[in-house]
Amino acid sequence: MDYVTDSGNARAVNNVSLDIFPGETVGLAGESGCGKSTLAFAIANLHSAPALITGGEILFEGQDVLKMSDEELRGFRWAKASMVFQSAMNALNPVITIGEQLVDVVLAHEDVTLEQAKERAVANLELVGIHASRMNSYPHQLSGGMRQRVVIAIALILRPKLIIMDEPTTALDVVVERDIMDQLYELKEEFGFAILFISHDLGLMGEITDRIGVMYAGKMVELGDSEELMSHPRHPYTRGLLKSFPTIFGPKERLEGIPGNPLNLLDVPNGCYFQARCSECADICINTMPELVAVDSQSPRLVSCHLVERGVAQ
Amino acid sequence: MNQPVNLEEFPVNRESRSEQLLQVEDLVIDFALDNALFKRQYMRAVNGVSFDIRAGEALAIVGESGSGKSTCARALTRLYPPTAGKLKLNGRDINDKADLMSQSELAKQVQMIFQDPFGSLNPVHTIRHHLYRPIKIHQPHLKGAALEAYMLEMLEKVGLTPAQQTADKYPHELSGGQRQRVAIARAVATGARFILADEPISMLDVSIRLGILNLMADMKEEGIGFLYITHDIATARYFAERTAVMYVGHMVEWGESDSVTQQPRHPYTQLLLSAVPEVGRKRGAQKSCATTGNQIPLWKPDSKGCPFVSRCPKVSERCSNEMPGVTQVAEDHFVRCFEVE
Numbered sequence: 001m002d003y004v005t006d007s008g009n010a011r012a013v014n015n016v017s018l019d020i021f022p023g024e025t026v027g028l029a030g031e032s033g034c035g036k037s038t039l040a041f042a043i044a045n046l047h048s049a050p051a052l053i054t055g056g057e058i059l060f061e062g063q064d065v066l067k068m069s070d071e072e073l074r075g076f077r078w079a080k081a082s083m084v085f086q087s088a089m090n091a092l093n094p095v096i097t098i099g100e101q102l103v104d105v106v107l108a109h110e111d112v113t114l115e116q117a118k119e120r121a122v123a124n125l126e127l128v129g130i131h132a133s134r135m136n137s138y139p140h141q142l143s144g145g146m147r148q149r150v151v152i153a154i155a156l157i158l159r160p161k162l163i164i165m166d167e168p169t170t171a172l173d174v175v176v177e178r179d180i181m182d183q184l185y186e187l188k189e190e191f192g193f194a195i196l197f198i199s200h201d202l203g204l205m206g207e208i209t210d211r212i213g214v215m216y217a218g219k220m221v222e223l224g225d226s227e228e229l230m231s232h233p234r235h236p237y238t239r240g241l242l243k244s245f246p247t248i249f250g251p252k253e254r255l256e257g258i259p260g261n262p263l264n265l266l267d268v269p270n271g272c273y274f275q276a277r278c279s280e281c282a283d284i285c286i287n288t289m290p291e292l293v294a295v296d297s298q299s300p301r302l303v304s305c306h307l308v309e310r311g312v313a314q
Numbered sequence: 315m316n317q318p319v320n321l322e323e324f325p326v327n328r329e330s331r332s333e334q335l336l337q338v339e340d341l342v343i344d345f346a347l348d349n350a351l352f353k354r355q356y357m358r359a360v361n362g363v364s365f366d367i368r369a370g371e372a373l374a375i376v377g378e379s380g381s382g383k384s385t386c387a388r389a390l391t392r393l394y395p396p397t398a399g400k401l402k403l404n405g406r407d408i409n410d411k412a413d414l415m416s417q418s419e420l421a422k423q424v425q426m427i428f429q430d431p432f433g434s435l436n437p438v439h440t441i442r443h444h445l446y447r448p449i450k451i452h453q454p455h456l457k458g459a460a461l462e463a464y465m466l467e468m469l470e471k472v473g474l475t476p477a478q479q480t481a482d483k484y485p486h487e488l489s490g491g492q493r494q495r496v497a498i499a500r501a502v503a504t505g506a507r508f509i510l511a512d513e514p515i516s517m518l519d520v521s522i523r524l525g526i527l528n529l530m531a532d533m534k535e536e537g538i539g540f541l542y543i544t545h546d547i548a549t550a551r552y553f554a555e556r557t558a559v560m561y562v563g564h565m566v567e568w569g570e571s572d573s574v575t576q577q578p579r580h581p582y583t584q585l586l587l588s589a590v591p592e593v594g595r596k597r598g599a600q601k602s603c604a605t606t607g608n609q610i611p612l613w614k615p616d617s618k619g620c621p622f623v624s625r626c627p628k629v630s631e632r633c634s635n636e637m638p639g640v641t642q643v644a645e646d647h648f649v650r651c652f653e654v655e
Contacts, residue, residue, distance in 0.1 A: 032519050144379075174378075174545065174546075174590055174591075175585060175589045177591075201520075203590070241520065244523065244524050246553075248587065248592060252572065255528075256524065257521060257523065258522075261489050261491065261522070262519065
């Protein structure tokens with residue numbers, strides 16, 4: 001899949017391929033501007049000008065999301081794939097009650113009476129641990145954590161098969177974050193939906209996902225089983241990213257993080273996009289773009305790095 | 315009255331490592347909840363907080379939103395008047411009416427770095443302008459070429475090279491991390507001895523957060539004291555020598571960072587630590603963070619007991635009536651909890 005924004009043609013997502021299986025949790029990691037949110041928007045066909053998809057396809061149960069008519073899209077969005085956005089705190093309409101917002105979703109998608117829709121709304125709020133009496137509350141009367149729970153309830157109400165979560169807990173405290181993630185997992189076990197989890201917090205991601213894809217400057221640089229990827233990162237960027245987090249229990253040492261600044265997508269080099277910040281950059285990296293390939297026949301890990309491919313780096 | 319400026323003292327006095335820079339004694343800050351003329355309701359945002367910071371040392375204040383950590387920092391810049399307690403800078407009370415420190419005198423010594431590097435720089439001025447202003451105000455002896463040279467030195471110090479080009483840029487031409495570096499350069503340029511960093515890295519990209527933390531650590535080497543406010547207890551341990559954990563306006567556990575994070579004694583600190591996602595840890599591996607609810611109380615001046623009562627798994631009858639006293643559990647590690655007593 002190839003996806004281009006029009007402000008001077010910055011290639012925000014560049015030839016990224018990703019499969020999500022039913023009931024699976026896939027994480028997308030990377031710093032701001034690496035294209036992970038753009039990819040999420042494209043999956044729901046929510047992108048708008050100046051964003052433009054120039055190649056590739058997005059298949060949901062065999063059907064291309066990009067070729068759907070408006071009518072089909074309405075049926076697809078929310079009923080099959082719903083989204084929890086980065087600013088979920090602000091995703092709720094401030095002037096109508098949360099009950100109404102839940103009911104609206106049901107009424108828009110299903111042929112039910114108002115009473116039935118209300119029942120569904122109450123049941124879903126209770127699922128995420130919010131008491132039915134809160135149906136008549138306005139968003140500003142709820143705390144950030146509760147608002148986030150409401151957004152999750154709305155995302156779940158039509159029992160979609162895929163939930164795209166774009167930094168769902170970034171704005172929340174760690175304790176609230178932990179509560180919400182635990183609850184989400186209980187619901188996931190109950191309803192069996194798949195999650196595409198987008199975040200820059202690799203620690204959280206390693207705990208909850210099955211597979212992780214690491215993106216840098218619009219390209220997927222490493223993709224693999226999350227436990228394995230966290231313990232044996234192969235791509236220099238993944239290793240740098242993992243070293244950017246001071247640990248709370250491990251040894252205390254001066255960490256260097258990743259030197260330099262994120263790549264300007266309007267001015268990309270010929271070879272590997274990570275070359276300017278890579279400590280192991282060789283001649284081949286400057287001239288030739290590495291491919292995302294399996295580096296080890298035993299594991300399904302894919303890495304896009306010349307040095308790993310040749311077995312020079314670990 | 316204004317005292318004459320000692321020019322030799324700036325930019326930074328390097329011979330001052332162990333000197334007590336800042337002392338906070340029993341700080342209490344109340345906010346009015348309504349505008350009633352009589353029987354006005356107050357909430358107590360900060361209650362009985364005491365700490366001190368030495369030159370070249372960082373103290374991290376950790377806690378969730380609403381725990382009063384930013385309020386403490388703002389009191390130190392005199393943005394909020396304390397209801398009770400003393401704030402002393404170099405032994406001098408900053409709120410003492412009889413010997414009132416002028417705002418510029420205070421600003422020369424205490425500077426702030428804010429969370430949002432996009433909001434804290436003026437978009438219509440160059441970086442040079444942002445740095446000239448504080449230097450002209452606080453180091454008026456620098457003029458012309460000396461001013462320019464000092465400004466460039468500050469930019470180089472924070473790693474913004476080539477400094478000459480950076481100085482001519484506007485904030486929108488810089489990345490978030492570079493902007494935060496400008497904010498740090500601006501704070502240091504005044505000759506400040508003490509910097510309040512309120513969540514300085516939480517809005518930055520993960521890959522450049524460490525660069526900013528390491529830069530601040532270098533500043534520490536030069537004798538600048540830091541108050542580092544964060545909700546990320548892992549970076550608190552990484553950057554600060556000492557850590558204080560706050561809950562609903564109270565300091566519940568404080569001391570040497572390693573001791574507080576590795577052997578947490580207060581149930582709230584234990585809860586915070588168990589909630590931190592850790593690379594390499596698998597989901598469900600930390601089920602010890604059981605709490606008995608998530609009701610965070612609104613603390614009033616007449617509230618009694620320990621603020622953590624409503625969530626504490628080890629709560630006893632005594633806890634709701636009395637605030638636990640301070641228990642020393644290690645050489646530099648203090649806890650307020652009956653369980654530890």
